[in-house]
Amino acid sequence: MSNHSPRAGFLVGLLCAVALSAWFIAQVGAVSAGNATVFIVDWVPRLGIELAFRLDGLSMLFCLLISIIGVLVMLYTSGYFRTHRDQGRLQWLLFAFMLAMLGLVTADNILLLFVFWELTTITSFLLVGFDHENRKARRAALQALLITGGGGLVLLVGLLMAADIAGTYRVSELVASGDVLRSHDSYELVLALILVGAFTKSAQFPFHFWLPNAMAAPSPVSAYLHSATMVKAGIYLLARFQPALGGTEVWFYTLSIFGAITAVWASLMALRQTDLKLMLAWTTVMALGTLTLFLGSDVRIAALAAMTFLLVHAFYKCALFLVIGNVDYSTGTREIDRLGGLMRVLPITALIAIAAGFSMAGFPPFLGFIGKELKYEGALAIAGEPYLIAAAALAANAMMVAVALAIVIRVFLKGKTQTDREKIREVPWSMWVGPLLLAAAGLFTGIFPDMLAKSIIQPALSEVLLRETTVKLSLWHGINVPLALSVVTVAIGTVLFLKSALVRARLNQWLSVWPITGDRTYQASLVNTERLAQRVTDRIQSGSLSQYLTIIFTVFVVSVAAVWVTHRVPMNFSELTDVPPLALLICVLMVGATIVVAVSPSRLLSICALGIVGSGVAILFLIFGAIDVAITQLMVETLFVVLIAAVMLKLPKFPGQEHPGAVGGVRDASIAIGCGVVVGAITIAVGLSPLDLSITEFYEAASLPQAYGANIVNVILVDFRALDTLGEVAVVAIAALAVIALVTVRPQRRSS
Amino acid sequence: MEVLFGILAGVLMAGGVWLILSRNLLKFLFGLVLISNVANLVIFASGGVTEGSPPLVGKSGIVEGVANSLPQALVLTAIVIGFGLVSFTLTLALRAWQSIGTTHVEEMCLSEQRAGATDENGGVLSVDDYAQLERARTVNSEQSMEPGR
Amino acid sequence: MNGLLVACLLTPMMTAILAFLWPGGRVIKGAVSVCGTVLLSVFAALLLRQVWTDGPVSAQMGGWEAPMGITLVADHLSAMLVMVTAIVGLAVSFFALTDIDEARAKGGFDTFFQILLTGIVGAFLTGDLFNLYVWFEVMLISSFALIVLGGDKVQLDGAVKYVAINLVSTVLLLTAIGLVYGMAGTLNMADLNGSLAELPDQSLVTVVSVLFLIAFGIKAAVFPLYFWLPASYHTLPISIAAVFAALMTKVGVYALIRTFTLIFTPESDMIATVVLVVALLTMLTGILGAISHTNIRRILSYHVIGSIGFMLLGLGLGSPLAMAASIFYMMQGILVKALLFMIVGVIEKRGNSSELSELGGLYRSHPGFSILYLLAALALIGIPPLSGFWAKLMVLEAGIEHQAWWVIALVLLASLLTFIPLMRIWFEAFWKAAPRSDDAPVKEPELSNAASGSAARSESMQLAPVVALSAVLLLIGLAPASLISLTDQAAAGVLNVDAYLQVVLGSGAAPIEEMKP
Amino acid sequence: MNSIIFRTVSRLLMGLMLLFSLFLLWRGHNEPGGGFIGGLVAAAGLVVYGLADGPKSMRLILRADPGAIALTGLLIAVIAGLMPVVGGSDFLTGLWLFIGATPTDKGLALGTPLLFDIGVYLAVVGGVVGMVIAIEESL
Incomplete structure (x- = not known):
């Protein structure tokens, strides 16, 4: 996190990332041959957690994306933030995020x-809030954190339950025990919990709104996290657990419906944007919806479509985000209406944009075309609702064409930019190398899809389907329904693009009356939580001591009385001891004195009465054979009365109003009487219960012969239970010091 | 005698709680003294109340018919501890009066006042924030959010 | 006999006496205090090691066999708690060197602080119910002293509430102990385990157990009895607030766990339900309180309450795993709370305020320190692989084991809500740009070299315990296995008291004649 | 309370009470009395004197800081408890020395419990007097 050496941070991170990428590429051969690399070390066996890593086909697909795109993005960042003081911090965070992501998959x-x-949640939180002095960035960071963090908590419970049912914490073993999971009573619950986790992370409806807001992050971060990698974590989870939890109607319908809603809604929202980055963000949400949609089915071709589209999307979307970054970097704006004709000033960027945009639109010979064809093929192959899914895919694809055309034509080919054209320069090499490679990959793999199919997609697909499968991709597969759909897609997309101003106006009109959005719901629930918190807290913690005490004593009376009544405590009055007449007299006196203390408005009278009560207690002790206690009580009582009399002269008179209002008086009185009744009753009940005197008998026997003292009470104090006395002495000493400190140590000016 | 002790404890408790619930710190203190006495009485009564001689071992070394010594020791300890605590509380009341200027507990709410001023530009989720957000939504123009070059 | 038990108890007590009687100023007294806590840490570590290898240990005070005399006893739970007490004590006594001014030191800060530790250690180690009361009082009176030490009127106001409510709880506790003696005729907690269970009529025992629930509930700051805590914590010097927040309530939690597993066993069913409900309510209202405030100290005070709820879940659920989770949470929670309060201290030093609106820019100016806060906050929230996560994981697993879906749902809700106040601190104090204050002059250039040197020294002295505690917590987070195995044993020892009874009472109660040579 | 008679009487009374308190302390192990009671009586004597002559004179009589006296008392009590530990016994075990013991009579019994009680006495005297002085002075 050093500020001083951004270069060092960058270089170390970059080299590590390159090394990792190289290692993953080296593993491709082994993994595609079906040999997963496994690494296991114990961590906390008690809780079932071990450092177990497994690099299989599916992981490989993700690892390659994460590490290679990571390298490119870090390279890009070094140019984008060349002079920014926090570049080092950002590079470290990106690298940390990359590691977390690799660990995840x-x-x-x-x-x-x-x-x-x-860890990906936290690192992405820090990355979204990178521009932390901007309030909007903070808000977006919190939103991303709460949504994905909350989803994470739910996911944890789901995972724990799944592990509980399957009897294993290993993902690979869990995946293999799909039958157990699906037939279990809690299957629906587990599924729901895990899906919430996946949906929040991958920005599925109704949690989709955090992703566009997360665009407060710098462009490279958006490119990396919010298009290529982190949001795919949820997709990874769905793909990974497809064999374990998928294949049921619940799975199919949930994923299809939520995926379809997300895709269609997001593409509508994308059309509506004028900020290029937000436009891309919404198409990312759309893409995630599509992926979810296709993971709903366990038909092979649907899963293949998902895996292929995953790659397609990573290539073009990352490239496009970086292109937008370049545009922003060079022109200072991302508003589509203020840009145009950038081809002439930003030729390389424009080239990248065209390649990536065409892949996005699904034009041949880009990989995007293959992806799109597969989607239609997959949609039609799904037994459940082929037309609905195909329609959703069609709508989403068409709008994607429109967006792609808007970016390519509006920004780069036609028109003029409104900003100062003289100052616009092509970006430095570090900022176009990455996106160029990605865009080129989209083209290259489109022309030669088989390489990718054999080594990357096929092993991944085998893991998703949990069976061996061979994949063959080709650009041209005859004239068929998918191709027809593609033509229709392009046609609709072009129309949408040409009429984009109209479409945007209509959408805005329509959405302005749309009552509920996720973002508003989120904000309202936060605000309401805060309001509720304030209301509850102010209610409980009112600042009034008498209210606190009232509650405490009420709790005391009510709970003790409730237990007393429900447990029907018996009382046996047969073995009462005699009442000495003197004791009776003293008791009556004390009761009278207590009443005087309670009601007297005169302070002097109260103190006298208090003294009488104290002395009465002392006399009672004396009557029942406790001479030491009686003396102590008398001495203490005397000292206390002296002290209180001295202090009281300085204090104000009783103001009256001690129990304000009739209600307050009655309430306080009933609580007081309740306490009295409860304590009295328990005391009588305990007094009547037989007492085991063996310890006292031991003291009586041992006092003189073993402890050499005839005063048993004193022997208890200094020998049998001397530790009590030690503590008590400490209390007296500290009480004195506390009193001294209280009156002598006066407040200082706050040392700050 | 057990019943009498129970009633006495009950009365003292009721009086004590009544005083504790009053809004005056000095009365609170009186109440505290009363319920401390209740605690001592309860311990004492729990150890069995029979008239007996003090628990001293006689010259003969035989102990006969003496009161239960253990609760006495406990009560003695409790009394001394109670004295320390009550004296402290008394001083605290005095200092509170000297410093805050009241012994009425309802008027002593200094420590729990909310610092009312919420920050104009900092609140994470203040109510203002929401209103601002709504306004921004109607404008629907997103400014550049990049930290710049 | 076992000298370590006595050593753990006497070390802070002697340190307290020494710190008062030894002539000298702030530095000398502070040094004595630090040395005392170092020694305490050593003894506590030895004790923990012994308990870990040989099981619970006990010492009979005055050589009088239990239940005649008072027994000190350390099982896994007690030994662990003494250990974290020592660690917190050490960190805070170090922090206090620069935090506590000369006047407070002269007033006896170090003595009160050490006596507070004595009381806490005593409460953890004693095996006698009345003795527990005594140590509670020792703790209480020293906390009274600390809370009023050099206080202005706001602090005095908080102190009045703190003192009043705690005294009421003390009297209830004393009454309850008297009643227990009246029923069982003994005060030794191990002995009570058998004696109370043998009573023919259990209804009265249940009634009295409710008294304990309330008295300890006030000490532990559970809903709806926690009023004293938010009223008092935010006005104190940070060293005092840190030790209060970290340790005081936990003694109440410990007492609840101890009494309701050792003494009142047969009644666990009804009480357990009550404890569970109370725990959940405490958790939620605590978090809501934290959300409702904008002052860092208040936010953290309410967090203390929220975490108490978490610590009582184990007692409420009653299974070994849940209990282990609570104990683990308690151990790391104590450290996190102490750490966070010390971090607040540093924040206050740097920003001259604990009010969020007046703070800002710390991430820009102190990135390393910011990371410390972030780690502590995330540990508290329970983000893996930091310490709080393991506790959360254990609680959730226990909840699944019990099929206690409500508990799980509320724990999740509370965990989610925990993000808000802690991240609010992060946003406002760290991420937000520093507020421009026109009236406050910029300090740095005005300081002379010597002054800035001493300021830097005091700063690094404050950061040292912060860094050290962070390191300990990070270690717990990354390598929790041994602490988890300890908490497992502690939970087992708490729920199955045979070993405890054995070490206190020996094999069967010895006849009186053989008691002493 | 400025009357000379009261001051003289209070001084006399204080002397008597201090003596009596020592007597109570000494015999406490066998007869009613002991460190607590003795300490309280002594403190009461000093307080009476202080009421007559003002808190300053109480300080003069004590010659030492009452807080220090109280803590010294605590220290003595701890030391009394630790003495048997040196000999290998438990903390707070009673160690006894019988001066002039005969087979029938134990003679003068001096033991660590007595020392412990002296600590208690000092702590109570110091504590109570300290509190009273502090409160008096703050009025």
């Missing part, structure tokens, strides 16, 4: 998976 222990899941 390779973890073979569900708790370890969760650990990394949360």
